[in-house]
Amino acid sequence: MNAVRSLFRNPPLLTFMLVALVWLVAGLTLRGFGAYGHLRYLLELAAVIGIAAAGQTLVILMGGIDLSVGAVITVTAILLPLISPAWDPTGLVGIVLALAIAAGIGFLNGAGAAYLRVPPIIMTLAMATFLQGLLVIVAGGSAVTVSNPAVILLGQARPLGIPAGVILWVVVSAGVLLLIHRMPIGARFLALGANSLATRLSGVSVTRNTLILYALSGFFAGLAGILVLGMNRQGYVGIGDPYLLTSIAAVVLGGTSILGGRGTYAGTIPGAILLVTTTALITVVNASPGWRSIMFGTLILALLLISGREARR
Amino acid sequence: MSTVSSSGWLYGAVQRRRNRGLGGLYLVVAAFLILYAVLFPGILSVGGFSKFTQNWFPLALVTMAQALLMLNGGITLAIGPLVSLGAVIAATTMEGVLGVPGGFLAVAFTGLAIGAVTGAIVAHLRLPAIIVTLAGSFIITGVALILLPRPGGFIPGWLSTALAGHTPVAFLLLVVILVLWKAFLATPLGLGIYAAGDNPVGAFRSGVPVERVKIVSFALSGLLAALAGLFVAAQTGSGDPVIGTPFTLNSIAAAVLGGVGFLGGKGTMRGAICGSLLLSVMINVMFFLGFPPVAQYVAQGLIIVGAVAVPELLGVWRARR
Secondary structure (H helix, E strand, O other), rough: HHHHHHHHOHHHHHHHHHHHHHHHHHHHHOOOOHHHHHHHHHHHHHHHHHHHHHHHHHHHHOOOOOHHHHHHHHHHHHHHHHOOOOOOOHHHHHHHHHHHHHHHHEEEEEEHHOOOOOHHHHHHHHHHHHHHHHHHHHOOOOOOEOOOOOHHHHHHHOOOHOHHHHHHHHHHHHHHHHHHHHOHHHHHHHHHHHHHHHHHHHHOOOHHHHHHHHHHHHHHHHHHHHHHHHHHHHOOOOOOHHHHHHHHHHHOOOOOHHHHHHHOHHHHHHHHHHHHHHHHHHHHHHOOOOHHHHHHHHHHHHHHHHHOOOOOO | HHHHHHHHHHHHHHHHHHHOOOOOHHHHHHHHHHHHHOOHHHHHHHHHHHHHHHHHHHHHHHHHHHHHHOOOOOOOOOOOHHHHHHHHHHHOOOOOOOOOHHHHHHHHHHHHHHHHHHHHHHOOOOOOHHHHHHHHHHHHHHHHHHHOOEOOOOOOHHHHHHHHOOOHHHHHHHHHHHHHHHHHHHHHHHHHHHHHHHHHHHHHHHHOOOHHHHHHHHHHHHHHHHHHHHHHHHHHOEEEOOOOOOOOHHHHHHHOOOOOOOOOOOOHHHHHHHHHHHHHHHHHHHOOOOOOOHHHHHHHHHHHHHHHHHHHHHHHHHHHO
């Protein structure tokens, strides 16, 4: 009984159990679901959401929100093929440039939130609107094909049968978990999310941490964009749109409070897998787009009831 | 006698305090309207004024729907889907046995019911509004897609002419809705929206039924958004299951432009209405000046940030002096 109760107090573990349960039931009832190739494919898709949601987790932990994640993914996926220099055979220069641009966009978000005092939801929303327009002006409406070898490697390579994207996700997860739980800056983020006034009065610079935080969020969104580009081999306007809401949903399904100060990236990881699994199951049912949308919404709501409840007053 | 005059004085003082901080917004709106009138004198005729207010009307309604929830400390991401659903229901019911009155009732009832259910989930299950409405937006979009998989349906021509013809009916409707809002604010329930948004615990201890207030505000918000959908359907003459999509972000942007805060209790409906007017004028001006749609996005992003940042920075600057 006590074990059950402590399980319900630990949202990340609860979400993990939920994923395991869904995979077990679906694997036993649906032909082909439990195949290694299919599960690997699910993890590969979850990696993109998970990496984009890494920045989102940090931002939400500090009590903000980043609505420009989708736009940053699109920007990276479209700009990377255009800015990769031809003289660089490895393609790493292009990746570094693209990540710098993504982090720069995030930094601008942070600057708007910190210096101009624009609420994060508005600042990042306006940034997404702005980028959406700018992108079409810069790149035109057509899709661009990637020829950067490093990006293609990232999207297609499978060392030891494990997709490179999943390995990247593992690395990102380890880094973010270390940052949140083992580094002073993670403690500062959490403290700012829990009570920004008290933290400021304790001598923590809100401005500095906000800038770092949003730059990190932009960086991770850029990383997700590069991975998506490698998997699709093509960048086009709107490629990042689905990842905005899924990144937020993954964070909340993982038990992180949308109000900030409480939660962990350890919950976002199973949250991302759960979302991808849900989508895959809905596709299996073979329903019309309308019913699929209804099922997706209902499932998110149901999952929320299990893992995303706010504390009682 | 003395009580009447003192309460009148108090009312005036409260209103003045609420208008403070909105002065800049009024000036900007006035400047944009004058610019608009200079560029396009057509707005000064009855027909031009009608067309202008018809473009503004649905945005004003969804901004009210959003501001209502933000004043109560919530937010909704389901505005766009609700507008679409309202349009779809109007376009599919009005030609059937229900007729136009039945269609009106169906749209109004759907908006109220969806809003009430969302509100009940947020209030009683204590889930964050932003996520519940996010999940809700998928469900509502799905329902709209099932009812009308592709644009179609039918709105009687006379209704389109009556609502979106060459008469300022839309503007008069907006005035009526604003008067109703004013009357609603005078009731304990209406005042409770502000009170529960500003300080839920304090409001609860003062006897405000916080949960019921939340459900009512979500229901009214759903009603306004669905009615905006009905108007959009009348404007276009048919239904479209995704026509409402831009309204979600625009409603938030307009409410924030109008000085409504995210944390509840801060802001005014008149500010939100001004914000929606400003956004609508901006979109119109850019459209008529021949900006390509993408440049409109760029400008819109810059203007929204500017409109929120400038008053903040002015406030900081004033405090330093």
